[in-house]
Amino acid sequence: MSTAGTTDARVGADPLIEFEQVTRIFGTGKEASVTAVDNVSFKVDKGEVYGVIGFSGAGKSTLIRLVNGLERPTSGTINVLGHDVSKLSESRLRHVRSRIGMVFQQFNLFQSRNVAGNIAYPLRVAGWSRVERDSRVAELLDFVGLGDKAKAYPEQLSGGQKQRVGIARALAVKPEILLADESTSALDPSTTGEVLRLLRRANEELGITIVAITHEMEVIRSIADRVAVMDKGKIVEEGLVYDIFSNPRDDGEVTFVGSALRDRPTDEDLARIRLHTRGRLVTVSLKDSAAVGALLGQAAQFGVSFEIVHGGMNTTKNSSFGLLTLALEGEGDAVQHFVETMRGVTPVQEVRYGNEVPR
Amino acid sequence: MIDAYRDLDWNYYGPELIDALGETVQMVVFAFAISAWIGLTLGLLLYTTRAGGLLANAALFWIVNFLVNTIRPIPFIILIAALQPLTIQMLGTGIGNTAVIHAMVWASSFGIARIVEQNLVTIDPGVVEAARAMGASRVRIIFTVILPEAFGPLILGFTFVIIAMIDMSALAGIVGGGGLGNFAIVEGYQRFRPEVTWLAVAAVIVMVHMLQIFGNLAARKVMRR
Numbered sequence: 396m397s398t399a400g401t402t403d404a405r406v407g408a409d410p411l412i413e414f415e416q417v418t419r420i421f422g423t424g425k426e427a428s429v430t431a432v433d434n435v436s437f438k439v440d441k442g443e444v445y446g447v448i449g450f451s452g453a454g455k456s457t458l459i460r461l462v463n464g465l466e467r468p469t470s471g472t473i474n475v476l477g478h479d480v481s482k483l484s485e486s487r488l489r490h491v492r493s494r495i496g497m498v499f500q501q502f503n504l505f506q507s508r509n510v511a512g513n514i515a516y517p518l519r520v521a522g523w524s525r526v527e528r529d530s531r532v533a534e535l536l537d538f539v540g541l542g543d544k545a546k547a548y549p550e551q552l553s554g555g556q557k558q559r560v561g562i563a564r565a566l567a568v569k570p571e572i573l574l575a576d577e578s579t580s581a582l583d584p585s586t587t588g589e590v591l592r593l594l595r596r597a598n599e600e601l602g603i604t605i606v607a608i609t610h611e612m613e614v615i616r617s618i619a620d621r622v623a624v625m626d627k628g629k630i631v632e633e634g635l636v637y638d639i640f641s642n643p644r645d646d647g648e649v650t651f652v653g654s655a656l657r658d659r660p661t662d663e664d665l666a667r668i669r670l671h672t673r674g675r676l677v678t679v680s681l682k683d684s685a686a687v688g689a690l691l692g693q694a695a696q697f698g699v700s701f702e703i704v705h706g707g708m709n710t711t712k713n714s715s716f717g718l719l720t721l722a723l724e725g726e727g728d729a730v731q732h733f734v735e736t737m738r739g740v741t742p743v744q745e746v747r748y749g750n751e752v753p754r
Numbered sequence: 755m756i757d758a759y760r761d762l763d764w765n766y767y768g769p770e771l772i773d774a775l776g777e778t779v780q781m782v783v784f785a786f787a788i789s790a791w792i793g794l795t796l797g798l799l800l801y802t803t804r805a806g807g808l809l810a811n812a813a814l815f816w817i818v819n820f821l822v823n824t825i826r827p828i829p830f831i832i833l834i835a836a837l838q839p840l841t842i843q844m845l846g847t848g849i850g851n852t853a854v855i856h857a858m859v860w861a862s863s864f865g866i867a868r869i870v871e872q873n874l875v876t877i878d879p880g881v882v883e884a885a886r887a888m889g890a891s892r893v894r895i896i897f898t899v900i901l902p903e904a905f906g907p908l909i910l911g912f913t914f915v916i917i918a919m920i921d922m923s924a925l926a927g928i929v930g931g932g933g934l935g936n937f938a939i940v941e942g943y944q945r946f947r948p949e950v951t952w953l954a955v956a957a958v959i960v961m962v963h964m965l966q967i968f969g970n971l972a973a974r975k976v977m978r979r
Contacts, residue, residue: 463887486891493889503880507902507976516898517888548978564884574887 410438410474411572411604412445412462417471417481419457431457432468433628439606441571444598444712446619446636447608454628455608459574462606463495464488476571493521496565496603500577502557504549510536510560511545517567535563539593555586562593566601573597575607579614591617595712616640616711636711658718660705665748668704674722675730676746679737681708681717686740697733699725720746758949767941767950774937775957781851781923781933785858786916792863793915796822797870798896808882808892818867825864830922833857834929851933854926862919869911877903906977913969917962924958934958 419432431454439445447455460466461473464480473481478491496517504513511532518528536542539559549557558578565573575594579587595618597603607614615622615636622639624632632639659678660668668676681687694701701721708717723730737743796818802808803815828836834857841856842848877900885899901908924935934954942951 465883465886489889489891491889492887495887497884497887499880499884501878501880503878503884505881505884505899505903507905516885516890519898520885520888520890520894550978564888568888 410440411476412439412606413474414461415472417461417468417473419461419466420469430628432461435630437623437630437633439604441604442602443620444605444607444618446615446622447606447625448610448612448615448622449625451610453625455625456576458625459576459606459608462572462574463492463497493517493568494570495572495574496568496570497574498558498561498565498576498578500580502549502561504557504560506549509546509548510541513549513560514564514567517564521568531567535567538566539563553586554582555589558582558590559593562590562597566597566603571604573603573605575605577609578607579611580609587613594618616709618712620712637714637716640709640711640716658707658709660720660746662748664705665746668722669748672702672704672722674702674724676704676720676722676748677734678718678720678744678746680742681719683741684717687719690737690740694733697725697736698729699723699733762949767953770937770941771953771957774932774934774954777851778920778923778933781855781858781926781931782916782919785855785862786919789859789862789866790912792859793866794870796863796867797874800867800871801874802896808895822864822867825860826868830857830861831925831928833861834925849930851926851931853929854923854931858919858922861922862915865918866912866915869915870908873904873907873911874900876907906973909969909973909976913965916965920958920961
């Protein structure tokens with residue numbers, strides 16, 4: 396047992412969640428087994444919103460269930476709130492779980508209990524007295540804006556309202572970590588925004604650390620500080636949301652981020668673009684949009700004319716970024732000279748279309 | 755037909771019918787009061803010990819599943835006879851209503867087990883997972899999530915079983931028991947008085963309808979739809 400002093404020292408000093416070379420294999424035998432999570436390592440710090448994004452079947456659901464021990468790793472260690480959850484017995488795990496809230500894609504509300512009963516359930520499990528429960532439930536209903544729905548049953552609520560109850564229930568015992576498992580995937584776009592704003596408030600006002608898995612870029616853009624991109628059980632990219640989204644990758648690989656953002660022209664787009672322009676196609680990052688704008692203003696002085704053929708801006712939690720695809724035309728070396736100057740300002744990537752030879 | 759009922763000796767058949775009805779009700783109520791608990795326990799075992807269940811235990815599941823599959827298909831009339839030695843040992847008699855109640859407990863317990871299991875597997879596994887994620891113990895989950903979530907369908911399932919038990923109780927006459935089945939056979943069939951047999955039929959029909967209406971109402975109230 397650690398003393399109170401060392402426990403205090405651990406807060407803030409160590410990450411709340413730390414995965415080290417974690418692998419989870421389902422089934423046995425070479426052909427039947429599926430590696431859902433493949434040698435994954437990452438850390439989540441106190442107070443941050445960590446997003447995990449990937450196509451369905453990438454292993455995200457298994458990953459998030461490893462955090463609270465709903466799934467056990469085949470190998471590797473998982474440290475959560477100072478406990479090695481991969482080694483805890485089911486009964487000891489319960490104490491860790493009571494410090495972690497979880498929100499589900501299908502809400503998973505108890506149909507046999509009304510809204511207040513759903514929110515009070517984890518409080519009963521945690522042994523709160525009736526008086527404490529009642530006042531906490533009222534407080535949470537207020538926080539999620541459902542003060543008038545205490546007596547309603549889940550089937551009488553809309554999807555967005557159900558998820559707000561789900562969030563209130565997950566926050567009930569004042570957990571340190573909130574796991575959001577595709578929390579907006581069953582909702583329409585307008586309710587998605589409502590639920591995401593609520594998660595953001597939980598993070599900002601209550602200081603709760605959030606791990607959110609999703610296949611929706613919208614979720615990552617609006618609430619995540621850091622993001623991990625998952626593919627076939629592995630984390631293939633990880634970093635600050637802004638960095639991952641704003642840096643065009645040069646290997647031309649169709650990444651999840653790229654395909655979800657639709658920020659660069661597809662082959663079909665290029666075919667259409669080629670119908671009316673013969674210019675050299677480049678994609679420039681708008682990380683520093685002011686500098687790019689200034690340079691484009693001087694294009695004529697370089698003897699280059701440009702046309703914006705594709706592009707878009709995206710906003711993240713605290714910044715914006717985007718990619719612009721340009722068709723450049725000019726005499727002699729003018730275009731090459733202009734591209735080189737641009738490279739001094741921002742990342743620039745050649746766009747290859749079909750069998751065209753890059754210049 | 756109407757003439758037959760007008761000429762019936764109601765002073766004799768009236769009290770006889772009421773007595774028979776009372777005996778049927780008594781047999782069903784006593785047997786159900788015991789088998790409901792046994793069946794519920796066995797059904798919960800089947801549901802929780804299956805692969806991926808809360809108390810996943812392949813050996814225990816195999817044993818309970820085998821028992822249910824073995825006892826359940828035995829025709830009730832054979833079960834009464836087959837259980838008689840055990841009935842005598844346990845109750846001191848192998849005949850009468852008590853012996854029939856004993857056989858009914860066996861037959862309905864295993865039937866209820868299967869019906870409980872079938873209703874529990876329809877519960878959304880997500881709510882069980884949610885309760886686990888909150889740190890609820892497995893026993894708590896069984897009593898505060900699984901049973902309440904399946905309560906409505908369980909009421910309908912139990913209604914079905916009670917009606918099946920009225921059916922079982924009709925065979926009580928075989929071992930000297932009473933009830934509506936015995937009344938229909940002894941007073942009606944064996945004395946060539948179909949109008950008397952039909953009195954028992956009518957009593958059973960009324961009883962079953964009332965039970966089903968009550969079961970539906972209760973289930974609807976619980977499920978709020």
